[in-house]
Amino acid sequence: MRRLLLCGLLGLPGLSHIQAQSLPVLSQNPPALRWQEVSTPHFRVLYSGALDSAAQRTAARLEQLHGPNVATLGVSPRPISVVLQSQTTVSNGFVTFLPRHAEFFTTPQQGLDLGTVDWLDGLAVHEYRHVGQFDKARQGIGRVLGPLLGDGALGVAAVGVPQWFFEGDAVGTETALTRSGRGRIPSFNVRLRANLLGGRRYSYQKAVNGSLRDHVPNWYVLGYFMTSYLKTHHGPSAWASVLDRYYRFPFYPFSFSNGIRRSTGLTVEQLYDRSMSEIDSTWRAQQAALPAATPVREPAGFGFRKSIHPIRIPAVRDRQHGPGSKNRAG
Numbered sequence: 001m002r003r004l005l006l007c008g009l010l011g012l013p014g015l016s017h018i019q020a021q022s023l024p025v026l027s028q029n030p031p032a033l034r035w036q037e038v039s040t041p042h043f044r045v046l047y048s049g050a051l052d053s054a055a056q057r058t059a060a061r062l063e064q065l066h067g068p069n070v071a072t073l074g075v076s077p078r079p080i081s082v083v084l085q086s087q088t089t090v091s092n093g094f095v096t097f098l099p100r101h102a103e104f105f106t107t108p109q110q111g112l113d114l115g116t117v118d119w120l121d122g123l124a125v126h127e128y129r130h131v132g133q134f135d136k137a138r139q140g141i142g143r144v145l146g147p148l149l150g151d152g153a154l155g156v157a158a159v160g161v162p163q164w165f166f167e168g169d170a171v172g173t174e175t176a177l178t179r180s181g182r183g184r185i186p187s188f189n190v191r192l193r194a195n196l197l198g199g200r201r202y203s204y205q206k207a208v209n210g211s212l213r214d215h216v217p218n219w220y221v222l223g224y225f226m227t228s229y230l231k232t233h234h235g236p237s238a239w240a241s242v243l244d245r246y247y248r249f250p251f252y253p254f255s256f257s258n259g260i261r262r263s264t265g266l267t268v269e270q271l272y273d274r275s276m277s278e279i280d281s282t283w284r285a286q287q288a289a290l291p292a293a294t295p296v297r298e299p300a301g302f303g304f305r306k307s308i309h310p311i312r313i314p315a316v317r318d319r320q321h322g323p324g325s326k327n328r329a330g
């Protein structure tokens, strides 16, 4: 959920569900909160207040996910703590390295933009994929730096991995492993769909870096279609191969793109182009199969007319009579 951040040394707060791009700050937790925990073989779920059943359920769900959620990445993440935050109305979640842990904000999203599964179940699937993505860095240079930087080495090694991969891969996972997920929510991709069906396909660089002039898809949407394309056409473990190549020595320009090219033969621009072409064709076929839209007609005799608000507005009366007038509303 939503996300995210300054990756790298600060710890890549990962990837949150929403699209906030700032480090989470939770000053709302009163010092008097009494914290409890639920422990399983791979998780320690910390919670306060009356969240016993939610904590039990989340711990069980995470334990279920430990293998399947990250199987295509070829990792078995080390045990991790998950904090259930209940003193905020923000709906979000994140994973970070310093210290390495995850936090789930327990207030559910007020809407269906993120899917229709249970809020904490959805967070567990999405955020734990991030845990797997980061643990993939325990090799190559990440392993070399481990004794010096601890879990911070994961952030240093991941500094060249684009946000569209982290988020798109996690959205793809929540879509594959649940009955919902953003990949099934029409509003999730509606702006990209409008762009493509309207003949506006931007360059990869513009899609990644954004624009102040045109609407371009965010990292979640862009990444979902790019990562899914590779999984579909090069196998579900394609990204594990890319990350293995990248993490061996990530510190040179375009090292992540080079990992894609060496694993699949595609440059990152080609991957973008093919992803957009495929989804463009799919959406155009869907649109062509729809019944013709009913033309919009203006009713005969329709015209503008003045409407007067039936209640006098105090501010209007103030202007009419002056702030000290006896006619002011009492």
Ligand SMILES: [Zn+2]
Binding pocket: 001, 002, 003, 014, 015, 016, 017, 126, 127, 130, 166, 167, 170
């Ligand atoms: Zn995320």
